[in-house]
Amino acid sequence: MAFPDRIERRLDLTQPPERVWAALTTAEGLGTWFGNKAQVDLRVGGQAKLAWDSGDTATLTIERLEPPRVFAYTWPIYGLPESDPRRTYVEFTLEPVGAGTTLTMVETGFGQTSEAEHQVAWPGNNTGWTNELGELVAYLDGQA
Template sequence: MTEKNIEKKTETVTVDQFIARPPERVWAALTQPDLLGRWWAPSDIRPEVGHRFHLQMPTWGPQPAEVLEVREPELLVYTFADWTLTWRLVAEGRGTRLILEHSGFDLDDPQHRFAFDNMGPGWRDAVLPRLAQLLESD
């Protein structure tokens, strides 16, 4: 019998948001629990590889997360429930280009399909603009 290694094809939501603040300020909003809770979800995040924490999602409750990669102030990668969030910060003029990749959606799984269909617009139209508004108002 021959064993086949079939790798699941997954999809990624990518969102690009300009924020009129320097990367260090955007980094703080991604990595400081009090700030993260003001625009997205309360958590006990810490930008240290291997740190395990929870994001307190309003509808879903506490979701497990683990920091995978940190390059301050330009890259933060962590797991989030079944997915991976990759935050890239690129200095642009007097601000920051924030690029979010939310990856690992298995579109054959109905829950993943539902999340994929809703999280793209949610990140783009609500969550990241809320981050930009918070930072640009202080």
């Protein structure tokens, strides 16, 4: 049975690409909207480590970095053990539009899961991105 392999979201933001880029790639930005604390080694092959007050953590491995246009990483598939080698690929693309930015987020790689794994991973991330990107907008809108 075929099931969705990708999640895609597109946001039209009022902030310029440089501000959106900082929110996506700095410890301050990621640690505010995409976790409660973050450490970022901003280079291809570097890692971003996220921690939430709930005790959850995530480690992202940076795969593509084209400031201030493309930021991409791999990370564990939701619902699988951290030690599982399978990862999904998340790519943010920023396009200047007037004084603002169109942000496109695409996550792929769910097709490598079994049907049972997919029933946890895809819906979890699909809902998760709705929530997290809402927090990104709130974070950007709250910046001075």
